[in-house]
Amino acid sequence: MSLQRRDFFKIAAAGSAALLAGKATASTDSEVQDFKSSLGVLVDTVVCIGCRKCEWACNDENKLPTQELKAFDDKSVFARHRRPDKAAYTVVNKFTDPNTPEKPFTMKVQCMHCNHPACVSACIVGALEKDPLGPVVYDSWKCIGCRYCMVACPFQIPAYEYSNALDPQVRKCTFCFDRVTKDGKKPACVSICPNEALTFGTREQLLDVAYQRIRNNPDKYYQHVYGELEAGGTSWMYLAPCDFSKTELPLLSNDEIPKQTESIQHGIFKSFLPPLALYGLLGLIMYTKRHGADEEEDGHESA
Amino acid sequence: MKAHEVHEVPTPMTVKYWTRGTLIVGAVALMGMLGYLYRMFFGLEAATNLDDQWPWGIWIAIDVASGVALAAGGFTTAALAEIFHKEKYHVITRPALLTALLGYTFVVIGLLADLGRYYNVWHPMLPSMWQGNSVLFEVGMCVMVYLTVLYIEFLPIVSERFRGRVAWPGPLKAFNKLTEAMLALADRLLGRFVFVFIIMGVVLSCLHQSSLGTLMVIAPTKMHPLWYTSISPLLFLMSAIAVGFPMVIFESIIASRSFKLPPETKVLSSLANYTPMLLGAYLVAKILDLTLRNAWGYLFEGSLQSFMWMIEVGGGVILPIVLLSIPKVRKSVKGLFISATLVIILGVLLNRINVFLVAYTPLYSVKTYFPSIIELMVTIGLVAILVLVYRFFVITFPVIAVHPVDRAKQSAGVEMSPAGAKRNK
Secondary structure: OHHHHHHHHHHHHHOOOHHHOOHHHHHHHHHHOOOOOOEEEEEEOOOOOOOOHHHHHHHHHOOOOOOOHHHHHOOHHHHOOOOOEOOEOOEEEEEOOOOOOOOOEEEEEOOOOEOOOHHHHHOOOOOEEEOOOOOEEEOOOOOOOOOHHHHHOOOOOOEEOOOOOOOOOEEOOOOOHHHHHOOOOOOHHHHHOOOOOEEEEEHHHHHHHHHHHHHHOOOOOOOOOEOOOHHHOEOEEEEOOOOHHHOOOOOOOOOOOOHHHHHHHHHHOHHHHHHHHHHHHHHHHHHHHHHHOOOOOOHHHHO | OHHHHHHOEEEOOOOOOOOHHHHHHHHHHHHHHHHHHHHHHHHHHHHOOOOOOOOOOHHHHHHHHHHHHHOOHHHHHHHHHHHOOOHHHHHHHHHHHHHHHHHHHHHHHHHHHHOOOHHHOOHHHOHHHOOOOOHHHHHHHHHHHHHHHHHHHHHHHHHHHHOOOOOOOHHHHHHHHHHHHHHHHHHHHHHHHHHHHHHHHHHHHHHHHHHHHHHHHHOOOOEOOOOOOOOHHHHHHHHHHHHHHHHHHHHHHHHHHHOOOOOOHHHHHHHHOHHHHHHHHHHHHHHHHHHHOOOHHHHHOOOHHHHHHHHHHHHHHHHHHHHHHOHHHHHOHHHHHHHHHHHHHHHHHHHHHHHHHHOEOOOOOOOOOOOOHHHHHHHHHHHHHHHHHHHHHHHHOOOEEEOHHHHHHHHHHHHOOHHHHHHOO
16 A cells, blocks of 8 residues: 555656645655654543543633533533534543443543544545644635545544534644644643643653553553554544443554555556556547448547 | 438427426426525525534435436447447437536536535645545546536537527627637537547546545445445446446437437337446446455345345346346337336436445434435425426537438427427527
8 A cells, every 4th residue: 555655656756647746745744754753642531530621621722612611510411422513622421331330431532633534535625634743634725615524534523514604614623733833832631631631742652651551550451552553543542441342432443544545546546547548448449440330421420 | 220310410409498397397496496595595504414423415425426427328328429439329429418518517516505615616626735645536626627528529519509600699799700710610629639528538437437436435434334345436337337328218218208209219229238238247246246245144134224235236236137138128118218217227326325325324323314305405406407408408409319300390390389489589
């Protein structure tokens, strides 16, 4: 796959396939980097106390409709599993492992900022992009509103402003991109977390922290860092007290989600050879059949 | 046979535009326009049943995906008549071309209703936004270029109708000469180079027909295994090719009925000869795919999906192969109409609905998607408008081939009505 892709871009660069060269080259960074230095967050659901302050901080930072901080103490929302939507980029849900029903745990969900984001691969105009720093960012100015990103996302994260007739946007966790990259701060949710359930850092650092916690407290943690490998790895990763099938996170293979469509796509368009070959073949048939045909009138009549 | 075709000449239809039938279609079209306006003013939430779990509904599954498949008559007929030079099919190339042209135009109109930011629809043309990894980008570009090619292919027909007869009304008269010159130039260039566009149309069609099948391959965890396959693009292409001729047959029979012309039974029957083979190849591919992926088990799980797959393949593929293999069915207008429409066309329509909606199961869905009244109004309304525009085109331009005797009969019937006479200015 990666080989094919590299070939593709080599050819694109050579100029024979200038058509596809533009934005697509940006995603070659997957070849260059192994995502060790991608910014990410480790969510430790063993430490999380379900205070929902991260929800408030997120709403506040992203200017989403919100309530005063105290209102987020309300635990009755845990009665059902909520999903992030256009008005809340992150939500905390409560889960119970049937083996230890006396110890429920809480888990924050938001965009995972995948290493190989399906939404970015799907996007027709590059409105969603994987920033080299890690975050998957959205540019509404480019967006045409096709919502293919929502079809593609394996975590079912992007939400849409269906109620907005004129200027609807795709809404999801921004990783507080400006706050992190320009102001040098941590994402708002991480900053407010009172119990260090959220750790901000590079993927490499976060994986070290995660495995250290698993090693130090093997009885408290399930031996798996969700997001290290799932779907080719994600910037946000999770620790849990039990196996992840008890949580809302989907069980995914380690395959990059867009791998298959991209290899089909680049197979068909390999330096435009297949379409050109088809063109040539059809032209040849048209030519030979025309001269072999014994019809008195030629095809021009209707052409 | 040859004598027969020599006498058939594409001719503008001389019939009254408005009949009781077209008035009913007009009413449906009006409803569709109201639904369309409602969506534009009040947004997708008010107009549709789409939500974060179900981002795509029937406007994508039917208006776009099925619309493209059912417009496949254009490129399949062009390939048969112009590239493989089966000259007897020339009588149906123009109607097939017009159907494709209007079909694709309405695919775009339907798509605009679905796009949240429809005013940005031109963005994929900007090199700064090209996204070579996106399947949708490829589909979009191919459709855009193909639509242009279709209009170019239609130009000679426009020129045939107006050359030497350009008469702009009133002050626009000044442009008469210029228009004539442009038509002459277009004719001269196209007469020589139209083959470039004909081949291009076939290549572009193969590309985007198959790529439509690649779209849902990006959602492996949400798709039902009966339809989730990496050869989905091949299946989409094969089914599009298989449905092309049945679509042409379907339209030809309706058109001859509507314009009181004898149906082209001979040509249509021999066209239908190809269908069992093309559908058969598609069926073999589908069966091999299920076998190689070891997915037969899903067929007997008793779910909605397994049920829909059986109807799609049993009713839409196997049944018409059987029907069209019977010479008696193939040689009768009624047999052709039923086996070509009710069965094959609905089968492909169902396949596209299955792939885009039935097979798709979002992860945290609390409710299942069913189209809203407005969604249905728009989808049905667009088909109605397409029919009306088609009628306008075949009355205005020489599209449908007619035998001079039949033509005389048809005009005689119409000259008596004032509306028909008025139209013949």
